[in-house]
Amino acid sequence: MYIKLLSGALGAEISGIDLKDSSKENYERINNLLLEHKVIFFRNQDITHEEQIALAQNWGPLENHAYVKGLDKHPEIVRIVKTKEEKNQWGENWHTDVSYNVKPTKAVILKSIKIPPVGGDTCFSNMELAWETLDEVIKEKIKDKKAIHSSLGAEFFIDNYKGMKGHEKINYDEYSNEHPIVRTHPETGKKILYVNWTYTKKIIGLEKEESDEILKKIFEHQARLDLTCRFNWTENAVAMWDNRSVLHYAIADFYPGRGLGHERIMDRIAIEGDQPH
């Protein structure tokens, strides 16, 4: 096995591991790497849908996405599609997946199917480091507080993407929940800064103005480049991230003459998480 660190903050590209191997030993090896590096990447992994599902099931029950429809044959696989002429793509801002759920995703396994010649890298940011390096005055203010995470407007949001489908119209209000701003990782015991630009709307117990001001500072802090790593996709690459301890950002840098005019297709499987505490 060879491990190439992607930045000083988080992320590693792993070679010498076969993701078709769904044995307990292989799971333990991968999970240790995941906990240590928070996001891990594997290239040239020509795994089938069934193999991707078998791999993911090692981490627990799989999740069906709250508002995006999965594949007909495998509803637990969400196909993320950016059509040729689209400039935008799903996930193009800092977020952690489905933090508006009671039990947000534990981990995600994302496999690339089609990748443009340039553009569409994914960035990750380390939220343990973000907590450690956060301004002490802000830390003191938020350390015992909760925040509201909401997916309101999701139905319009998914309508933005031509290649993707939402579930039938349902009440999107239900995807709004409160979580502690600082959560504890259930496996490592580390503190994690658990808010994000896309879904966190308000700090409970503060006036809106003060909440907005503090959240703005936190979101800027979380996006500091020295907390991040960046992955340049190739086809048949697999990324796996610990959705409890990182934020991610799918960069939509598809401009004419460069990344625009090409499809980008990824297959995503999410594993159920627990309630943040």
Ligand SMILES: [Fe+2]
């Ligand atoms: Fe995402």
